[in-house]
Amino acid sequence: MKLDVRTYIILTVLSATCASLNTDIRVETGIMLSLFLLQLLSGRGVFMPKLALTYVIFVLTEYVLLPVLPEAADMILSMFVVNVRNFFPVLVCIVLLYKNTRVSEMSASLTQMGISRKVTVPVAVAIRYIPTLKEEWEHIRDAMRMRSITAGITNPFKRIACKFECYLVPLFVSSLKSSDELAAAAVSRGIENPAKPSCRNYRPMGMRDYVTIVLALAVTVMCFLQRYGRQI
Amino acid sequence: MEPNTKMQGKDYITCGILSLMNMVGMILSSVMNISGYTTILYGAAASFFVGILFVIVCCKVPKFGAILVFTIVPCIYFFTSGLIEGITGAVGALLLAFAAELILKNKRDSMKRITAAAIVYTLYMSVIGSAESFLFTDYYCDAALAHGINETVVSQMRDMYSVKPLWLVVIVSTALLTFAGTYVGKLIMRKHLKKAGII
Amino acid sequence: MIKFIDYSFSYGTEDTESGVQNIDLSIRRGECVLFCGASGCGKSTILKSINGLIPHLVPGQSKGSVSIDNRSVKDIPMYEIAKLTASVFQNPKSQFFNTDVESEIVYSLENRGVSVQEMDKRLDDAAKRFRIEHLLGKSMFELSGGEKQQTAFAGAFVSGAPVIVLDEPTANLDISAIDNIRTILLEMKKAGKTIVIAEHRLAWLHGIADTVHYMECGKITESFSGEVFFSMDEDTRKTLGLRELSRRDGVTAEPSAKTCSGEPVLEADNLALGYKKSIIQSDVKFSLYKGEILGIVGINGAGKTTLLRTLSGLIRPLEGKISLNGKPAGEQERRKRFGMVMQDVNYQLFSDSCENECCLGNPGTDNEMAKKLLGEVGLADVSERHPQSLSGGQKQRLALAVSKASSKEILLLDEPTSGLDYASMVSVHKVLRGLADEGKGIIVVTHDMEFAEMVCNRFICLCRAD
Numbered sequence: 001m002k003l004d005v006r007t008y009i010i011l012t013v014l015s016a017t018c019a020s021l022n023t024d025i026r027v028e029t030g031i032m033l034s035l036f037l038l039q040l041l042s043g044r045g046v047f048m049p050k051l052a053l054t055y056v057i058f059v060l061t062e063y064v065l066l067p068v069l070p071e072a073a074d075m076i077l078s079m080f081v082v083n084v085r086n087f088f089p090v091l092v093c094i095v096l097l098y099k100n101t102r103v104s105e106m107s108a109s110l111t112q113m114g115i116s117r118k119v120t121v122p123v124a125v126a127i128r129y130i131p132t133l134k135e136e137w138e139h140i141r142d143a144m145r146m147r148s149i150t151a152g153i154t155n156p157f158k159r160i161a162c163k164f165e166c167y168l169v170p171l172f173v174s175s176l177k178s179s180d181e182l183a184a185a186a187v188s189r190g191i192e193n194p195a196k197p198s199c200r201n202y203r204p205m206g207m208r209d210y211v212t213i214v215l216a217l218a219v220t221v222m223c224f225l226q227r228y229g230r231q232i
Numbered sequence: 233m234e235p236n237t238k239m240q241g242k243d244y245i246t247c248g249i250l251s252l253m254n255m256v257g258m259i260l261s262s263v264m265n266i267s268g269y270t271t272i273l274y275g276a277a278a279s280f281f282v283g284i285l286f287v288i289v290c291c292k293v294p295k296f297g298a299i300l301v302f303t304i305v306p307c308i309y310f311f312t313s314g315l316i317e318g319i320t321g322a323v324g325a326l327l328l329a330f331a332a333e334l335i336l337k338n339k340r341d342s343m344k345r346i347t348a349a350a351i352v353y354t355l356y357m358s359v360i361g362s363a364e365s366f367l368f369t370d371y372y373c374d375a376a377l378a379h380g381i382n383e384t385v386v387s388q389m390r391d392m393y394s395v396k397p398l399w400l401v402v403i404v405s406t407a408l409l410t411f412a413g414t415y416v417g418k419l420i421m422r423k424h425l426k427k428a429g430i431i
Numbered sequence: 432m433i434k435f436i437d438y439s440f441s442y443g444t445e446d447t448e449s450g451v452q453n454i455d456l457s458i459r460r461g462e463c464v465l466f467c468g469a470s471g472c473g474k475s476t477i478l479k480s481i482n483g484l485i486p487h488l489v490p491g492q493s494k495g496s497v498s499i500d501n502r503s504v505k506d507i508p509m510y511e512i513a514k515l516t517a518s519v520f521q522n523p524k525s526q527f528f529n530t531d532v533e534s535e536i537v538y539s540l541e542n543r544g545v546s547v548q549e550m551d552k553r554l555d556d557a558a559k560r561f562r563i564e565h566l567l568g569k570s571m572f573e574l575s576g577g578e579k580q581q582t583a584f585a586g587a588f589v590s591g592a593p594v595i596v597l598d599e600p601t602a603n604l605d606i607s608a609i610d611n612i613r614t615i616l617l618e619m620k621k622a623g624k625t626i627v628i629a630e631h632r633l634a635w636l637h638g639i640a641d642t643v644h645y646m647e648c649g650k651i652t653e654s655f656s657g658e659v660f661f662s663m664d665e666d667t668r669k670t671l672g673l674r675e676l677s678r679r680d681g682v683t684a685e686p687s688a689k690t691c692s693g694e695p696v697l698e699a700d701n702l703a704l705g706y707k708k709s710i711i712q713s714d715v716k717f718s719l720y721k722g723e724i725l726g727i728v729g730i731n732g733a734g735k736t737t738l739l740r741t742l743s744g745l746i747r748p749l750e751g752k753i754s755l756n757g758k759p760a761g762e763q764e765r766r767k768r769f770g771m772v773m774q775d776v777n778y779q780l781f782s783d784s785c786e787n788e789c790c791l792g793n794p795g796t797d798n799e800m801a802k803k804l805l806g807e808v809g810l811a812d813v814s815e816r817h818p819q820s821l822s823g824g825q826k827q828r829l830a831l832a833v834s835k836a837s838s839k840e841i842l843l844l845d846e847p848t849s850g851l852d853y854a855s856m857v858s859v860h861k862v863l864r865g866l867a868d869e870g871k872g873i874i875v876v877t878h879d880m881e882f883a884e885m886v887c888n889r890f891i892c893l894c895r896a897d
Binding site: 102103104124125127128131132136139140142143145146147148149150151152166169170173174177178181182183184185186187188190191192193194195196197198199200201 | 482508512572777778
């Protein structure tokens with residue numbers, strides 16, 4: 001079951017809102033379970049078992065491990081554990097959005113919403129570039145492992161500066177080169193055409209999109225009332 | 233051909249990729265949220281990366297609108313990170329990007345202007361990013377407590393954020409790190425990118 | 432169809448690429464024209480002047496005129512040129528925008544606002560013609576380099592442009608992928624497209640190119656008909672500095688007379704290669720002797736690169752052991768003693784000049800030694816240049832110099848000739864020979880049989896496990 005791009009975006013915003021409003025772990029695990037379910041329903045490769053496992057570990061650390069550990073450990077760890085756990089609903093939604101949406105679908109929806117190329121092109125390129133950036137990073141890391149870059153430099157600050165330079169420079173060089181090549185390919189395929197682009201991959205929102213949004217809204221309202229209900 | 237001063241197709245692509253790197257820099261800097269005291273340094277750490285990228289954007293795409301496009305991806309990231317905080321963050325970042333554009337105007341080769349614009353631009357990390365914790369300290373700390381952060385840590389945070397001059401320190405330190413970032417950016421430009429013929 | 436009248440172009444910067452001078456040329460409708468010559472001879476400048484990247488994207492000084500269908504390229508906006516010409520570029524990785532194949536193929540139509548029915552019709556037609564139905568519906572990131580290029584060709588065809596411009600489209604591809612591209616090109620010719628190609632690898636164009644222009648220093652010095660060009664004798668070919676003109680299907684040459692004896696420097700025993708739990712190759716067994724250049728050939732996906740990564744210590748072998756000079760060596764030790772020239776050499780150059788690149792991380796090397804090393808690999812005159820501004824072949828030789836400076840004992844090269852012209856190929860060959868004669872062991876992974884025969888003493892062929 002794949003939903004519309006806009007549904008995923010709304011879902012992400014609402015789950016972030018819920019995460020900041022809600023303080024009840026039972027509600028949160030409920031939200032997380034439904035999001036994981038949504039991932040499972042989306043088809044192969046969207047549900048990431050390791051991500052789910054990490055979430056479980058974080059919840060268990062916070063509610064089982066930290067209370068029995070000495071106060072000092074709680075002081076050091078609690079902020080980290082809570083912040084990361086709190087970010088999980090958003091993270092899972094971003095995974096949903098990223099894995100389920102093709103760049104063309106995203107551009108199509110945005111274009112149909114009347115957003116101009118000035119926004120859709122950079123966003124599309126950015127999303128398309130995420131795997132490439134990761135790949136570039138891995139290549140550079142491999143190259144660095146094969147060569148002891150900092151050998152002979154004793155000053156620790158210089159060592160850091162040297163490492164920093166050697167990671168960043170090839171990354172910038174290759175990204176800027178790729179951006180030039182991408183631009184040449186894009187321009188020679190008429191990306192600057194002022195006509196309104198047509199969208200082969202546009203699908204209007206369907207029943208399941210509206211149902212998902214309504215359910216998510218209901219949960220958000222519930223979280224809001226639970227937090228501020230008494231004051232109103 | 234005359235150098236074109238309007239953004240063209242290829243500029244949107246370059247800015248899109250740099251915008252992605254802008255967001256990655258911010259996400260990496262959120263390592264700072266690991267503990268109560270270092271949270272305050274998040275803006276400063278992120279602004280160092282942003283400063284480097286800012287110089288590259290200005291030199292690679294010396295046109296009006298480049299900084300705005302450079303801000304798009306982080307804006308979307310802000311927007312999805314929560315309703316109220318997200319919208320204020322996104323709108324604030326765009327406004328400051330616009331301010332940076334106005335500072336740069338058509339003189340995009342002057343390093344002084346670029347540095348000044350970058351410092352204004354990264355104000356969204358120090359001013360908008362810390363507004364909630366400094367202006368609504370009690371609300372912020374209560375929320376942290378309610379979410380389950382250790383009481384002692386929260387009370388330390390409360391003490392820290394109620395010292396309002398500290399906000400000024402945050403703003404100044406962010407500006408300083410932005411300055412450092414633009415300086416490093418300039419070095420990378422001169423030593424590598426220009427020499428390699430990429431810009 | 433296409434006319435150049437006394438056309439000159441220069442990039443305005445000193446030595447990046449020289450541009451072209453006084454080109455007079457006309458290309459008929461439906462003709463297939465090949466431009467060849469050494470790197471930097473100006474052939475890609477000609478191509479860019481046809482597809483409008485010059486002057487619309489690349490700044491510089493131009494004189495004379497280029498026209499397509501009697502319309503001057505200079506005066507048509509880029510998005511209108513996109514209806515007349517469609518291009519396929521060299522690097523398959525950086526010419527797609529969409530993450531799925533179908534959208535990628537129809538992208539130029541979407542930009543023009545063509546209706547969805549029309550797009551579907553053209554997409555089906557192209558997929559059938561080029562036999563790429565199996566790719567539709569896949570993600571671009573799942574495709575091999577060759578498949579990405581096939582997609583790019585389909586996109587160029589679908590756009591309906593009468594002129595197809597191809598800038599070294601096979602630089603990074605293996606033989607079977609080139610065969611597929613050849614089929615596509617024959618289809619395009621049948622459909623009446625005018626095709627303009629710049630290439631170093633020429634053999635696959637036999638029977639496709641109608642006219643061949645040989646370029647030198649920005650000028651067209653000789654023009655041949657396709658038949659005459661491809662029947663050229665070997666000596667003329669070598670003096671012109673061209674890659675071979677007829678293809679070969681396997682290695683035919685006798686193994687080099689120089690036999691390697693003594694103790695092997697590297698022994699791989701019973702290796703299983705792969706990532707995590709998926710084994711790509713198992714039971715790999717070979718040894719490498721001092722002063723030997725060992726070629727590893729095989730089709731894409733057979734695990735050649737994985738083998739290099741395993742040997743070099745970047746990943747662990749799933750099974751088996753690797754010994755250096757008779758002693759088993761762990762990953763860390765191998766990383767220290769192996770030098771590697773990666774397929775994309777851009778990622779392993781960090782410094783701001785070639786000289787500093789040799790000194791970086793090698794405290795024993797001073798500037799004098801660096802200069803000497805650069806001289807040995809033929810880079811003495813560019814020692815002050817930024818490594819990233821060098822040509823592909825120069826970068827590889829620099830990476831070899833660096834491995835030598837850090838006294839690596841065994842050198843691994845991954846596809847060193849992808850995208851190189853004949854002269855660069857010969858100079859990489861010379862450097863490798865020199866290193867082998869000093870007693871280094873060298874392993875070269877390649878799908879370029881011409882190069883493999885030229886340098887290697889011995890071959891191993893990796894086949895796909897299934």
